Amino acid sequence: MRRPRNSYEIDEIRKLKLIRSSEMFLSGSSPSGSIRVAFIYPNSYRLMCSNLGYNRIYQIMLEKGLNVHRFFYDSNFRRFRSLDSYTPLDEFELLFFSVSYELDWFNIIDILMKLKIPILGDERRNHLIFVGGSLPTINSDLFQPLADVIFHGEAEEELPKVLDVLKESIGVEEKKEGIILKLGKMNLRTVSIPSLNITAMESGIYRNVLNDPAHSIFTSRFCEFKNRFLVETGRGCFRKCKFCVISGKFGFFRPVRVEALKRVLDTIPKGLNVGLVAPSVNDHPRISDILDILERRKIGFSVSSLRIDGLNEKLLLGLLRSGQKTLTVAPETGSEELRHRIGKDISDEVIHEKLKLANRVGFRKLKMYFMVGLPGEKLEDVEGIPKLVGKIMDIGFDEVIISLNPFIPKPGTDFENERMEDEKSLREKITILRKNLSKISSKLSGESIRESKLQHILDFITKDDVRGFLEELDKKFKNETTPMSIRRKFLAHVM
The missing domain is CATH 3.30.750.200 (Transcription Regulator spoIIAA)
Incomplete structure (x- = not known):
């Protein structure tokens, strides 16, 4: 790891150390293994920490024995160092982005341009970029010219297969093109590989969430839900709201089994409250039983989202008692x-x-x-x-x-x-x-x-418009970009 050279880098490391010292790991382990992976959330630490998708993928990577380093976005960062080791991001060859929100796309571009990593996938030689999350599922065209591998929908079933290929290939120092070709031969149904013109056949739906809910791996006082253990109570939605993307893009309703929730709750450190996460927490058919379990164990709770018509006195009193x-x-x-x-x-x-x-x-x-x-x-x-x-x-x-x-x-x-x-x-x-x-x-x-x-x-x-913008950005503005200027240039290009 190169030592920090200026006040910006010193301030960056100081912020990372402050956050790192506040963290509590609830399960999983520290980075280990010979294959290093950068896992980047292109938004604030506050949101990264409270994002169950990020926590779930982090858990899978650790279980696969990868040396995973976490990164988040801050517009003041120049080097984008690892939260776990303070190693600069450009020293990693495998970059995984978990992308939740539309405007995070600009943050990815800002990161790559600051580190002088080519923003067009077919011009990169030393870095492999993987993307997944809500935004690539909503519109994968945003990432076709930028990423090497795109996950559509929930990645729990096919990500482990991809990680196995990386472990085998990196171990023999295989080049980027060889790794891409190996992945292309795997017939992955929920993965797109732009350079091979492979498009995902379907969006991933993790059916075993019934028995295996996502939950927090780490928490901190700097999280959106401070020092709170998050656990999902369900995925997808059976409602048919015409404006909502969940039922259209993220699968049918899958309420987590109460027995599976109990197993997860058994792992919570004493004194820590819980955040229940689902598109609508009170749509769970056994929400009353879940509330009883939390009350018996004297665990306070909050909820991510509620349906008005599902409110009842028991749920409301439980929320009040939890603060x-x-x-x-x-x-x-x-x-x-x-x-x-x-x-x-x-x-x-x-x-x-x-x-x-x-x-x-x-x-x-x-x-x-x-x-x-x-x-x-x-x-x-x-x-x-x-x-x-x-x-x-x-x-x-x-x-x-x-x-x-x-x-x-x-x-x-x-x-x-x-x-x-x-x-x-x-x-x-x-x-x-x-x-x-x-x-x-x-x-x-x-x-x-x-x-x-x-x-x-x-x-x-469309991917053609994205490519046109990235090519223009790369040729004309390579050395004069800021997060806001990237947005302005994008609007000027598409309007």
């Missing part, structure tokens, strides 16, 4: 009719009834998510949001936070062919909503319209 102060729900729209048309069949009456129950048992703070610009949305639908919020305020909550977010059509959903509403119209609607909601003392938040537009472009862009 949760704010209840978060997503009515999506203030119009019952529009809610029905987008596939979220929850009436205003049920919303009011369930939130009244939440307030009665002790919740004083509420956060509500709404979308603006939904297909078929009329002005009266938009005006329905402050009307619904006003009725909820009358229940007696001390604080109601409203999150207003532009609707973004997603590939694999019923609305994938719908256009995204133009920026001017969205801005007008949100301005009206802010004015009306401010009269009932609601706090407002929400995603940027421009960033939402950018997400939409990334979700549907």
